[in-house]
Amino acid sequence: MHLFSTLFTAQSVDRDLRNEEGISKAIAWCKASGLNKVYVESFRGGLFIEQELLEAVRDRFLAEGFLVHGCVTPTGLPKVSNNWKDGGCYSYPATQELMAQIFRRTAAVFDTVMIDDFLFTDCTCEDCDKARGERSFADFHSDLMHEMSVRCILRPAHEVNPRCKVIIKYPLWYENFHKNGYETIRQTRDFDLIWAGTETREPDSERWGRYPQTQGFYMMAWDVKLGGGKCMGGWYDPYTTTPPTYLEQARQTILGGAKESMLFCYRALSEEQPGMEDTEALRKERPGLLKLAYLTENKRIVGVSVPKKPDVDAEEERYLSSFYGMLGIPVCPEVSLDENAPSAILGAQALGFAGIRDYALDLQERGVPTAYSAAFLRKTGLAAAGAPVIDPGADNWTLMDMEKGALDALRDALTAPLGLRFRAPTRVALNLYDQDMEVIQNFLDEPVEVELDLFGRDPKARKIALVLSEGRKVDLAREGSLYRLTIPPRTLVVLN
Numbered sequence: 409m410h411l412f413s414t415l416f417t418a419q420s421v422d423r424d425l426r427n428e429e430g431i432s433k434a435i436a437w438c439k440a441s442g443l444n445k446v447y448v449e450s451f452r453g454g455l456f457i458e459q460e461l462l463e464a465v466r467d468r469f470l471a472e473g474f475l476v477h478g479c480v481t482p483t484g485l486p487k488v489s490n491n492w493k494d495g496g497c498y499s500y501p502a503t504q505e506l507m508a509q510i511f512r513r514t515a516a517v518f519d520t521v522m523i524d525d526f527l528f529t530d531c532t533c534e535d536c537d538k539a540r541g542e543r544s545f546a547d548f549h550s551d552l553m554h555e556m557s558v559r560c561i562l563r564p565a566h567e568v569n570p571r572c573k574v575i576i577k578y579p580l581w582y583e584n585f586h587k588n589g590y591e592t593i594r595q596t597r598d599f600d601l602i603w604a605g606t607e608t609r610e611p612d613s614e615r616w617g618r619y620p621q622t623q624g625f626y627m628m629a630w631d632v633k634l635g636g637g638k639c640m641g642g643w644y645d646p647y648t649t650t651p652p653t654y655l656e657q658a659r660q661t662i663l664g665g666a667k668e669s670m671l672f673c674y675r676a677l678s679e680e681q682p683g684m685e686d687t688e689a690l691r692k693e694r695p696g697l698l699k700l701a702y703l704t705e706n707k708r709i710v711g712v713s714v715p716k717k718p719d720v721d722a723e724e725e726r727y728l729s730s731f732y733g734m735l736g737i738p739v740c741p742e743v744s745l746d747e748n749a750p751s752a753i754l755g756a757q758a759l760g761f762a763g764i765r766d767y768a769l770d771l772q773e774r775g776v777p778t779a780y781s782a783a784f785l786r787k788t789g790l791a792a793a794g795a796p797v798i799d800p801g802a803d804n805w806t807l808m809d810m811e812k813g814a815l816d817a818l819r820d821a822l823t824a825p826l827g828l829r830f831r832a833p834t835r836v837a838l839n840l841y842d843q844d845m846e847v848i849q850n851f852l853d854e855p856v857e858v859e860l861d862l863f864g865r866d867p868k869a870r871k872i873a874l875v876l877s878e879g880r881k882v883d884l885a886r887e888g889s890l891y892r893l894t895i896p897p898r899t900l901v902v903l904n
């Protein structure tokens with residue numbers, strides 16, 4: 409069963425969970441929200457909670473029937489990065505000593521400890537500059553964070569508690585991993601479990617990167633592939649969201665294959681806006697989300713192969729790979745080059761693979777339908793040879809204005825080998841599971857009419873298996889393998 413959980417930040421543990429009134433209120437809120445698990449944070453912003461309180465809080469939540477894990481957010485460290493006040497300088501010996509102390513204490517109390525996605529550094533201070541030798545700062549940050557993770561996190565945690573599983577959470581901002589020291593190959597190998605940040609927030613929000621909703625799905629599914637069984641869940645928050653976008657985060661997290669949804673965090677959701685409004689919406693949708701998880705959990709995501717190389721940051725067309733979903737292209741995220749891909753999109757995110765030209769040429773030779781991004785062709789010197797080219801220019805969102813004829817041609821070329829044809833405007837997504845389940849999401853604020861011809865998929869007649877949000881009405885008409893649907897605004901429908 410899919411789990412829902414929340415986090416008590418160290419500040420919240422300190423303020424809310426020291427007294428009976430606060431802890432009872434928190435327990436009641438978690439129960440009303442249908443949560444199965446809580447994360448109790450030992451450290452954040454320099455505040456380090458004492459072991460006795462962590463144990464008391466743990467025991468109280470356990471007694472109420474919750475699963476209880478620990479969490480650490482490495483901010484407010486003894487020396488901060490010279491480039492960002494919330495980041496740490498990990499060359500500094502006192503930072504390393506404190507990290508080891510934090511993980512010894514936290515692992516002594518909890519059998520599972522998650523690390524919020526501040527486990528990175530952009531520090532270029534004199535000490536870091538000296539320590540890097542002739543490595544680039546990007547390579548140095550990656551080596552430093554990897555080596556520090558082994559020495560100051562995993563070893564101390566496992567020494568104190570050999571049962572302790574430490575979870576590294578990778579952020580949503582996947583184009584800055586290597587530069588800032590998220591070493592997804594070595595760290596995934598060494599950490600016990602991994603987690604995915606799926607907090608796309610409001611797509612129009614300049615402050616948070618203007619990420620498309622489908623990035624939550626892309627990153628969740630990519631992390632599941634990366635983890636090879638180690639990826640347990642997704643994590644999102646309410647910042648700048650409205651209830652529709654908050655629910656869309658929840659849906660992408662499940663569609664991408666999360667076993668658990670971590671709702672950051674108790675304080676933001678229980679006493680701040682928009683968190684309180686989002687919570688109301690999520691409580692209503694929770695049964696539907698559980699059903700969505702039930703329908704998809706034992707199924708395989710299939711679709712157009714979109715590879716992104718781990719530990720390589722694209723320098724241009726950044727985050728382009730997570731926009732294809734907004735074009736109604738059923739995407740299958742990959743961490744490696746799939747030799748059996750039915751069709752593929754090769755963009756800047758695939759440039760780091762060794763032998764990428766050989767792979768592209770092999771697809772061409774075998775007639776596997778492939779689309780390329782403009783930067784991919786320029787950087788590899790390959791020719792499109794009549795294949796569709798995706799050129800977002802400086803702003804990926806301009807793809808939403810793609811002309812209908814070009815959009816249909818792009819989609820039809822890529823989906824023909826999947827046995828389907830899809831007709832919908834941009835901002836309507838299609839996800840495929842095995843040969844017999846399709847999920848369509850309307851991210852528009854108006855109803856939309858779509859056509860889905862499943863000429864080469866499992867021929868069984870599709871029915872509407874689920875509509876989110878509940879109470880909305882989706883019209884479905886069928887003629888042979890062709891389905892016509894009218895989907896209300898901000899609505900998800902599962903055909904099965």
Ligand SMILES: [Zn+2]
Nearest residue numbers: 497531533536
């Ligand atoms: Zn430094």
